[in-house]
Amino acid sequence: MIVLKYLLTVISCLLILVNQGKAQNDIDSLKFVLDNYNSIDTVRVNLLNQIGFEYWIVDPEQSDNYGEQAAALANQLGFTKGEAFAHRVIGVGHWTRGNYELGLIELLKSLDLYKSLEDKLGIANCNLNIGLIYSDQQNYDRALTNYFEAITAFELLARNDRLATTYNKVGEVYIAQDEFDQAYDYLIKALNIHQTNGFRYGIAESNNRLGLLFLKRSQYERGLDYLFQGLEISVEINDKQGVARSYENIGRAYLSNGNLSNAQMYLEKGVEASKEVSSKRWLRDIYQDLKVLAVKRKNYAQALQYNDMFMAMKDSLFNEQMANRIAELEKKNEMAVKERELDALKLERSLLEERDRLNSMLKLLMAALLVLLLVSGYLIITKQRNRIKLDKEYHAAQHLLAEVELQNSQLREQELQKELDFKNKELTSYTINFIRKNEVMEELRTAVQETRKMASAEVSSKLGKLNRIIDNTLDVDKDWEDFRLYFENVHKDFFKNLKTSFPDLGNSELKLCALVKLNLNMKETAAIMGISAESVKTARYRLRKKLDPPKEQTLTDFIMTLG
Helix, strand or coil: HHHHHHHHHHHHHHHHHHHCCHHHHHHHHHHHHCCCCCCHHHHHHHHHHHHHCCCCHHHHHHHHHHHHHHHHHHHHHHCHHHHHHHHHHHHHHHCCCCCCCHHHHHHHHHHHHHHCCCCCHHHHHHHHHHHHHHHHHHCCHHHHHHHHHHHHHHCCCCHHHHHHHHHHHHHHHHHHCCCHHHHHHHHHHHHHHHHHHHHHHHHHHHHHHHHHHHHHCHHHHHHHHHHHHHHHHHHHHHCCHHHHHHHHHHHHHHHHCCHHHHHHHHHHHHHHHHHHCCCHHHCCCEEEEEEEHHHHCCCCHHHHHHHHHHHHHHHHHHHHHHHHHHHHHHHHHHHHHHHHHHHHHHHHHHHHHHHHHHHHHHCCCCCCCHHHHHHHHHHHHHHHHHHHHHHHHHHHHHHHHHHHHHHHHHHHHHHHHHHHHHHHHHHHHHHHHHHHHHHHHHHHHHHHHHHHHHHCCHHHHHHHHHHHHHHHCCCHHHHHHHHHHHHHEEECCCCHHHHHHHHCCCCHHHHHHHHCCCCCCHHHHHHHHHCHHHHHHHHHHHHHHHHCCCCCCCCHHHHCCCC
């Protein structure tokens, strides 16, 4: 008895450490106690269950291992409460890895056992965990039904810690449904309770969900602030699932706001963290994000690689789920066969006088049963093979289609770029010729005017005619129409949009806007408009007053954003 009391005291101390979030240290301590505890009793069941419980956030496959040991031993001892908790441990372990059907089966077993014990806390915890599965399957109405049943029970039991955990889950559902105000209310309530209790895992979860909420509202800075707070705590308490989830969410946030370098860094960290906990769910989502990132960088070869990795992970999750379903069916069939054999033996013992007749009937029945099982097995295997074949063909077709679409996209972009380059060259060439022609004509006019001053009356008269010819050649309006055609080939609808936004602009001001758009200097602008550089400066000043750009923005920068 003294030894047992000592062990129970040790276990109580370890459970206190659990609530402080030191997951891996607690697991090691619990395993040490288990290794040194030799009795086969309910204390051993509780130890196995507690280790499985702690492995949820570190290595969910180990949750199954310890949970199954606890369930078998509890069943052998007739320890119903321990068996109920064991099935809950196994169920959450399956949920964490995305095995939703098997997780739901185990949690429903746990729920039935807790109901037989009239254990209200156990029932409420099961409802919370079942809600997690429905939420991940996007069956939000059923998820909320389970969550609110759990909330009602936790309120009656005055379990604020469990209430806060459930509030986090409800907030997550409302985020998925774009009910942002309701989501925020539940998440803030959860965060306040967890902070009061000092429950680090809950605080990390609340921060993570609040981060997702603000990202959905496109408030990236505030969202990232919450996500980084959650990540810091997850690292501190060794919540590897939380770390993987945080990296994926942070990477996706940077991807959304265009910070591609940071997005790649955190997504790659997410890949490493997801592999560490064998979380194919997070790997699938991260590969999808990396594919989008590669497309944004126009690295289409890498995008195809990530698309292949995404499809492979998606197929792997699907195949695992199918394998689990087949295993469950085989288990059920095996139990059904054993039950039928037991019934046959009982019937044989009770009807000895009709043994010969029953033997022949039983043989016939067993043969028919065997044929039925063989046919059923053959049909199941054939159906499964056909499904796998169709899936492979479908994914191959999808891959080919994606590749063709990427190639077509590249070709279209190349053609558009070539066309734009050609038009830019035409516009540049025409603009240079326009400027050069006007400069030459202006120099010629200046020379003629200087010569007239020194020439005789007869020569001066002839030079005057030449000066008028030069003036006609410098007819800006005619040249402007040609220039405008070249300009609008490159900058479509520039004048239309400019006139719509600023209807009081005159023709000369529209011309000046176009020349500013081409980033020409004062001298070049003066040459095209046929005015002096000082006049250009005055015209730019008047144009700025009409357009009224922000004070910190130059006229050139403002016009560059138009059109």
